Amino acid sequence: MSTNIVFLLFCAVLVGLGGVAFVLSRAKASRVRASGTLMHAQPDQYGWFAVLTTAGPALLVSALGAFALLLLGAEIPVLYLLAAGLIIAALGLVLGLKQVRPDFHARRAIESVIRKLLAAAATISILTTLGILISIVGEAISFFQLHSFWDFVTGTTWNPGASFLSAAGRGDEGGSAAQFGSVPLFAGTFMITLIAMLVAIPFGLGAAIYMVEFAPLTVRKAAKPVLEVLAGIPTVVYGVFAALTVAPLVVDIAGLFGLDASYSNALAPGLVMGIMIIPFISSLSDDVINSVPSSLREGALALGITKGEMVRNVVVPAAAPGIISASLLAVSRALGETMIVxxxxxxxxxxxxxxxxxxxxxxxxxxxALTGDQEFGSAQTLSAFALGLVLFIVTLTLNIVSVIMIRRFREKYRVNNL
Amino acid sequence: MSQSFEEISAQLKKRHRRSARMKWLTMGALILSAAFLVVFISDMVVRGWPAFQQAQIQVDVTYNEQSKEIPLAAVSEEFRPLVSRGFFRILPLRMEDNPALMGTTKTQWVIADSPVDQYLKGNKNELSSSQRNVVDKLVKQGRAELKFNTTFFTTGDSKMPELAGIAAAAIGTMMTMLVTMAVCFPIGVMTAVYLEEFAPDNKLTQIIEININNLAAVPSILFGLLGLAIYISFFGVPRSSPLVGGLTLALMTLPVIIISTRAALRSVPDSIRHAAFGVGCSRWQVVRDHVLPVSLPGILTGSIIGLAQAMGETAPLIIVGMVAFIPEASMTLTDASTVMPAQIFTWASQPEAAFAEKTAGGILVLLAVLIFLNALAVWLRNKFERRW
Structure with missing residues (x-):
C-alpha cells in the first residue's frame, strides 16, 4: 500500500514540476517578446517544450528503472529510483527554461518529440506479432524436443492425459504413455469448418447478392443492421445456443431417420458456426459486389440479357476474386473459432x-490442455503451443492469400475502397 | 438457325423465370439469416426470462441462542427443506450484526431453495410429493410466490443456483474493459495518426500496415497463448486478474481501433489540411486542431465497436484463467476476477437445470449491454458523421 502512496506522490510532484515549468517558461518567453525581440515560437510553445523536457526524461528513467527492477531483478530501492526521477525532472526544468531563447524553434522541437512518440506507438503492433511468434514458437520448440515432430504430424492418437503420469515418473505403470498425434484434431477441425462453410457461403453470398442487385433501398437499409447485430453476438452465446438448443435438435432429427447421433455431435457446432459467419461473408461480399463497376452491368443489360443472367454471368465472375478472398478469411475465422466448439x-x-x-x-x-492443473512446462501444456503454432501458420497463410486475391481484384477494377 | 417467334418468346419466358427464381432464392437466403436472429433471440428470452424471477416463501424465523448455534432450527421443520441453504448460512451473522433481533420471531419472506423455485416455474425438480403439497398449500395462502430476482443482479457466483448472480462478473468486466481501453485507445489512435498523417511511405510503414491487417485476422485464442506465455509466465502478472485479461484483450482490440481510426482520418478531406497548412500550422497542429476534432465521432464509433467486441470475447480469457469461481466482486486490478462471458461459460457447464436458466439470463444481460453499446455507436455515427 505504501508503494502506491509513494508512487502517487511521485506523480503529483512530477505534475507540479511540469506546471511550474510551463508557467515559468511561458512567462519568460512573454517577457522576451514584450521587450521587442522576435521569437521563433509562441510563449505557449516554449511552455509546452519545458513541460516535455521536465517530464519526459524523468518518466523514461523511472520506466527503465522499474523495468530493470521487475524483470532483471536489479537491486534498486524504489525510493532512490523515484528520487533520481525527480532530480532529473528538476534538471530538465532548468534546461527547458534555458532553452527559452529567441533563436530556438520550440514548435519544431515539440513536433519531433510527438512524431517519435507516435512512431513508438506504431511499433507496438509489430511487437505484438513478435510476441505471439516468440511465445508460441518458443514453447512449441520445447514441445518438439519432448515429442517427435513426425509423430505430431502423422500420429492418429491424441492422448495427452497420460503425460502427467510420466511426469510423475510413473509412465510405465497403468495406462498407456501420452500420445500426441494431431491428425484426429485436424480432421475434426476440418469437418466442422466444412459444415460451417456449407452454411455460411451460400447464405452469406445469397444475402449479399440480393442486397446489392435486387433489394429495394428500404430493405437494404433494414437488413444491414440485422446482419450487424448477428455479427455482434459474442461467440460464447452462440456456443450456448449450439449446446442447449441445436445439438438436442440434431439428435432428435437424426432419431427420426433412425440415426444415432451424439449429444456433442459435430453438426451442431458446425451449423451454428456457419450462422455466425454469414454476416462476415455477406458484408465482405457486399462490398466487393458493390464495387464491380456498373458499366459492366449496363453493358450486359444493354445486350438484352435478364438480370439473373447478368448476376450469374457478369457480376459474380467479375467479383469472384473478392468473393474467394472473403471465403478464405471466413475459413480462417472458422478454424480459429473456440467457444462454440x-x-x-x-x-x-x-x-x-x-x-x-x-x-x-x-x-x-x-x-x-491449458485449463487443467498442469505445470507450465509439462508436455500437455506445451502441446497447446504446438497446436497454436500450426493454427497461426494456417490462418496467416489463408490471410495472405486472401490479401493477394483482393489486391488482384482491386487492380483489375481500380477500386480503392477495399 | 431460325427460331419461330413462339419458340423465342417461350425461351424468353423461361429466362425471366430463371431470373426471378434467382431473386427469390437470394431473398430467401437473407430472410433465413434474419429469421435465425429472431429464433435465436426468442430462444434466449424464453430460456432466460425465468432467471429474473426467484421463488420466495414466507416463514416464521425464530431468532434465539439455539438458532444461532444451529441455524436450521430457526425455521419450523415443515418448511426447513424449502428454504435456501444460503439463508441459514448468513443467519448467525445477521444476529451478530443486529442484536435486537435476539429472542424475537418474525414472519418474513426468504429465498426459497432451488427445487421450490423450479417447481413453481413448472420445471422438473427434486421435491418429494409431500414437499410439493406443502408448497401448494403455501401458494394457496399467498405465502410462496415468484418475485423479481434482485439477488441475480447483486451477487457473484455461487454453488447454489438461487444465490448465483451476475454482479461480480459485471464488475470484473468493467475493470477488465477499463484496462483494455486505457491501453488500446491511446495506442490505437496514436498508431493510426502516425500511419495516416506522419509516416513516410517506406518499407517499415508498409510492414506495419500489413502487420496490423494480419493481427486483425489472428484467431483470438492465440492472444490468450501470448497472454499466458508473456504476461503471466514472463512478466509475472497475476493469473486470472483483470490486469492480465485487460492487457490481453487490448492487444486483440488494437487492430480494430487502428483500422477504424484510419478510416475516420482518411474520410477528412485534404482541403481542410491544406487550409490549415496554408495559414502556417505545423503538422501536429493540423492534426490536433483540425483533423482529430473532425474525425472524433468516427474514432469513437470504431472504439465502441471494438469495446463491444472485447466485452464478448471469452477464448483468450479462458487461457489466462479468468474463468474462475468468484463469489464476491473485488475492485482491484490484481485479484482473481471473472467477466460476464466467462461467467456464462461457467454456468453453461453446470448440469443443473437452474443453472441453464442462469446461463440464458446472463446472456440476456450481456446482449442488452452489447446492443446498447452498438446502438450508441450507430447513434454517434448518424448524429455526428459529416459527408464531405
Whole structure:
C-alpha cells in the first residue's frame, strides 16, 4: 500500500514540476517578446517544450528503472529510483527554461518529440506479432524436443492425459504413455469448418447478392443492421445456443431417420458456426459486389440479357476474386473459432467422417490442455503451443492469400475502397 | 438457325423465370439469416426470462441462542427443506450484526431453495410429493410466490443456483474493459495518426500496415497463448486478474481501433489540411486542431465497436484463467476476477437445470449491454458523421 502512496506522490510532484515549468517558461518567453525581440515560437510553445523536457526524461528513467527492477531483478530501492526521477525532472526544468531563447524553434522541437512518440506507438503492433511468434514458437520448440515432430504430424492418437503420469515418473505403470498425434484434431477441425462453410457461403453470398442487385433501398437499409447485430453476438452465446438448443435438435432429427447421433455431435457446432459467419461473408461480399463497376452491368443489360443472367454471368465472375478472398478469411475465422466448439463439440479425439459423432478440434484441445492443473512446462501444456503454432501458420497463410486475391481484384477494377 | 417467334418468346419466358427464381432464392437466403436472429433471440428470452424471477416463501424465523448455534432450527421443520441453504448460512451473522433481533420471531419472506423455485416455474425438480403439497398449500395462502430476482443482479457466483448472480462478473468486466481501453485507445489512435498523417511511405510503414491487417485476422485464442506465455509466465502478472485479461484483450482490440481510426482520418478531406497548412500550422497542429476534432465521432464509433467486441470475447480469457469461481466482486486490478462471458461459460457447464436458466439470463444481460453499446455507436455515427 505504501508503494502506491509513494508512487502517487511521485506523480503529483512530477505534475507540479511540469506546471511550474510551463508557467515559468511561458512567462519568460512573454517577457522576451514584450521587450521587442522576435521569437521563433509562441510563449505557449516554449511552455509546452519545458513541460516535455521536465517530464519526459524523468518518466523514461523511472520506466527503465522499474523495468530493470521487475524483470532483471536489479537491486534498486524504489525510493532512490523515484528520487533520481525527480532530480532529473528538476534538471530538465532548468534546461527547458534555458532553452527559452529567441533563436530556438520550440514548435519544431515539440513536433519531433510527438512524431517519435507516435512512431513508438506504431511499433507496438509489430511487437505484438513478435510476441505471439516468440511465445508460441518458443514453447512449441520445447514441445518438439519432448515429442517427435513426425509423430505430431502423422500420429492418429491424441492422448495427452497420460503425460502427467510420466511426469510423475510413473509412465510405465497403468495406462498407456501420452500420445500426441494431431491428425484426429485436424480432421475434426476440418469437418466442422466444412459444415460451417456449407452454411455460411451460400447464405452469406445469397444475402449479399440480393442486397446489392435486387433489394429495394428500404430493405437494404433494414437488413444491414440485422446482419450487424448477428455479427455482434459474442461467440460464447452462440456456443450456448449450439449446446442447449441445436445439438438436442440434431439428435432428435437424426432419431427420426433412425440415426444415432451424439449429444456433442459435430453438426451442431458446425451449423451454428456457419450462422455466425454469414454476416462476415455477406458484408465482405457486399462490398466487393458493390464495387464491380456498373458499366459492366449496363453493358450486359444493354445486350438484352435478364438480370439473373447478368448476376450469374457478369457480376459474380467479375467479383469472384473478392468473393474467394472473403471465403478464405471466413475459413480462417472458422478454424480459429473456440467457444462454440468448446461448448458444443466433443472432447474425445475421434477420426471419423460422420458428422453425427462427436469429434474434437484444435482449439478445444488447446483450451483443454491449458485449463487443467498442469505445470507450465509439462508436455500437455506445451502441446497447446504446438497446436497454436500450426493454427497461426494456417490462418496467416489463408490471410495472405486472401490479401493477394483482393489486391488482384482491386487492380483489375481500380477500386480503392477495399 | 431460325427460331419461330413462339419458340423465342417461350425461351424468353423461361429466362425471366430463371431470373426471378434467382431473386427469390437470394431473398430467401437473407430472410433465413434474419429469421435465425429472431429464433435465436426468442430462444434466449424464453430460456432466460425465468432467471429474473426467484421463488420466495414466507416463514416464521425464530431468532434465539439455539438458532444461532444451529441455524436450521430457526425455521419450523415443515418448511426447513424449502428454504435456501444460503439463508441459514448468513443467519448467525445477521444476529451478530443486529442484536435486537435476539429472542424475537418474525414472519418474513426468504429465498426459497432451488427445487421450490423450479417447481413453481413448472420445471422438473427434486421435491418429494409431500414437499410439493406443502408448497401448494403455501401458494394457496399467498405465502410462496415468484418475485423479481434482485439477488441475480447483486451477487457473484455461487454453488447454489438461487444465490448465483451476475454482479461480480459485471464488475470484473468493467475493470477488465477499463484496462483494455486505457491501453488500446491511446495506442490505437496514436498508431493510426502516425500511419495516416506522419509516416513516410517506406518499407517499415508498409510492414506495419500489413502487420496490423494480419493481427486483425489472428484467431483470438492465440492472444490468450501470448497472454499466458508473456504476461503471466514472463512478466509475472497475476493469473486470472483483470490486469492480465485487460492487457490481453487490448492487444486483440488494437487492430480494430487502428483500422477504424484510419478510416475516420482518411474520410477528412485534404482541403481542410491544406487550409490549415496554408495559414502556417505545423503538422501536429493540423492534426490536433483540425483533423482529430473532425474525425472524433468516427474514432469513437470504431472504439465502441471494438469495446463491444472485447466485452464478448471469452477464448483468450479462458487461457489466462479468468474463468474462475468468484463469489464476491473485488475492485482491484490484481485479484482473481471473472467477466460476464466467462461467467456464462461457467454456468453453461453446470448440469443443473437452474443453472441453464442462469446461463440464458446472463446472456440476456450481456446482449442488452452489447446492443446498447452498438446502438450508441450507430447513434454517434448518424448524429455526428459529416459527408464531405
Amino acid at each position: 468448446v461448448m458444443a463439440a466433443g472432447m474425445r479425439p475421434n477420426l471419423t467422417a460422420n458428422p453425427l459423432e462427436d469429434m474434437t478440434t484444435v482449439t478445444v484441445s488447446i483450451v483443454a
